[in-house]
Amino acid sequence: MSSQTQERWSVEIAGMPHFDQAMDRIYAWFEGEIIDRPPVRFSAHNAFVEQQKGHLAGMNAEERKALWFDVEYQLDMFERSIEGRVWHGETFPVFSPNLGPDVYAAFYAGDLIFGEVTSWIAPALKDWDDMDALRLDMDNVYFRKIDELTMQALERCPGKYLVGYTDLHPGLDCCVGWRGPQQFCLDMYDSPENVHRLADLAISGFETVYDHYDDILKAHGQLSVNWMGIPTFGRMHVPSCDFSSLISPAMFEEFGLPILQREVKTMTHNIFHIDGKGVARHRDAILSVPEVHAIQWVQGMGHDLPIMQWVPLIKEIQARAPIIIDLNKAELDDFMEAMEPEGVFLWIATESEEEELELLDRIAKW
Amino acid sequence: MEELLDGLYTAVLNGDASGAVENVTAALNAGAAPEAILQESMIPAMMEVGRLFELGEAFVPEMLIAARAMQSGLQILRPHLIAADVEPVGKVVLGTVSGDMHDIGKNLVGMMLEGAGYATVDLGVNVSPQAFVDAVEKEGDVDLVCMSALLTTTMPQMRATIDAFKHAEIYDDVKIMVGGAPVTPEFAEAIGAHGSADDAGQAVKVAQRLTGLAA
Structure with a gap:
């Protein structure tokens, strides 16, 4: 379905009277067009999330897991973090049920270990002979917890925020979760046929899982949205492959690209998350997939800052697809000077509402 | 031949x-x-x-x-x-700092250093400052300590480990190299490390310089 012909509806959100205009700007951005200014998403400092990190810091592994699994606690923390906020630009309050980036792998097998800000999975597939035992289990503890987080949030969200679906990584990153990154690198040389089988297994359940959450959210009048916070009325997804930063373009084309092609095919809006220069190495392959509608570029830390060194790369991508850029507000003027605004979606961290309004004024003149 | x-x-x-x-x-x-x-x-x-x-x-x-x-x-x-009495060119203790579970970069550095003739003692991931100190004291003849961190949230543990070396009065006995995606030479210098490396290939060159095998 063309994004222009999708059925649309409005959602009431306190502090966001311009919901419809914001959606119009997002849809124009997907088409490489601008209505009045490029879309902008602000990420504000969140004292409650810092407080949660503080709580988790003193806990042992079991206590941390209990807090990650505490539905009331998670929703209370989120709701306190958005209380009284006014949402400027294309910044939507979104609760995305979250047990970490390996939760999709854990829907099949493996135990999640919970840290302060993320979780990771203990590799579950030690022996290729055990691959046949890997099965999508929509009744396992992690799947049921994500369901519970989703349903509770849907009960509490009306008038206050959107509910998204959890972060799903069904490609090579899922395989890495099952095998561990170092072993999976060796597997690519030692046992390529098993790598293909494993990747096929990883992607096989994706549509079922995605449809499960999409059906629940749409039945409650929600949009399609996840951690990225860019809602659409269709089927929005954020494909990614952080593992690809470790491998050659030839290996990505052999093992990663076929999975990406399957991952994106039933979606109306795919925004590929390019996490750093290592993943950007594969941009030609990624952008060869027609269903990859946009790119999110995230530069790394350390030597990879500041943003201006990446302007040539950003321009190259911009010429081929809409692009999301996460930049520091101090970099904004230089960035706008160097770039044309078409196809750019800006993410900027801010400290106050006044600052957000001032930035919107500046960006409107771009 | x-x-x-x-x-x-x-x-x-x-x-x-x-x-x-x-x-x-x-x-x-x-x-x-x-x-x-x-x-x-x-x-x-x-x-x-x-x-x-x-x-x-x-x-x-x-x-x-x-x-x-x-x-x-x-x-x-x-x-x-x-x-034939051929000795390693030096001894290295390495590990990923406390709170950080990433190991592939650290493992690559260890492998490359072994490949360059060093003996290595790999402490694994989530290594506390005291565990680094204990390992250096136990091994006795360590030339180089390598610390890895992939997260900005765990980088401060590098400073904490160096502080622990100073507190244990072994800071002057070894050279310290740090690495990982968010680590810069400026950060390394600020925390008192003797060198930093962007990747495993560069780590060997920095190690050779710090241990006197190369200029």
Whole structure:
């Protein structure tokens, strides 16, 4: 379905009277067009999330897991973090049920270990002979917890925020979760046929899982949205492959690209998350997939800052697809000077509402 | 002999573990000196892998299979090196700092340093400052400590570890190298590290400089 012909509806959100205009700007951005200014998403400092990190810091592994699994606690923390906020630009309050980036792998097998800000999975597939035992289990503890987080949030969200679906990584990153990154690198040389089988297994359940959450959210009048916070009325997804930063373009084309092609095919809006220069190495392959509608570029830390060194790369991508850029507000003027605004979606961290309004004024003149 | 050493070089470079074993065995049987096998064939092969990695012409899987081939060859060669009194060029303690579970970068650095002739003591991931101190005190003759962190949230543990070295009065006894995606030379200098490296290939060069093997 063309994004222009999708059925649309409005959602009431306190502090966001311009919901419809914001959606119009997002849809124009997907088409490489601008209505009045490029879309902008602000990420504000969140004292409650810092407080949660503080709580988790003193806990042992079991206590941390209990807090990650505490539905009331998670929703209370989120709701306190958005209380009284006014949402400027294309910044939507979104609760995305979250047990970490390996939760999709854990829907099949493996135990999640919970840290302060993320979780990771203990590799579950030690022996290729055990691959046949890997099965999508929509009744396992992690799947049921994500369901519970989703349903509770849907009960509490009306008038206050959107509910998204959890972060799903069904490609090579899922395989890495099952095998561990170092072993999976060796597997690519030692046992390529098993790598293909494993990747096929990883992607096989994706549509079922995605449809499960999409059906629940749409039945409650929600949009399609996840951690990225860019809602659409269709089927929005954020494909990614952080593992690809470790491998050659030839290996990505052999093992990663076929999975990406399957991952994106039933979606109306795919925004590929390019996490750093290592993943950007594969941009030609990624952008060869027609269903990859946009790119999110995230530069790394350390030597990879500041943003201006990446302007040539950003321009190259911009010429081929809409692009999301996460930049520091101090970099904004230089960035706008160097770039044309078409196809750019800006993410900027801010400290106050006044600052957000001032930035919107500046960006409107771009 | 030159043909055997060339074959060994190629086997390590291409990650051919059985080829490395065959060529080491054949070179020993042909009377090659163990140190020559290591210095003229195996170490240059790993240095070449590191160079290709820095150039973006080899990637992590290629480094891993090369390191594995090197290890396979070393298993055959090591008893002969010991018998010939060939010492490692230095001893390195390495680990990923407290709170950080990422290990592939640290493992690659360890493999490359072994490939360059160092003896390594790998403390694993989530290593506390005190565990680094304890390891250095226990080993006794450590030349270099390598710390890895992938997260901005765990980088401060590098400073905490260096502070622990100062507190234990062993800071002046070793050189300290830090690395990981968010680590810059400025950060390294600010926390009191003696050097930093962007990747495993560069880590060998920095290690050689810090341990006096290269200018």
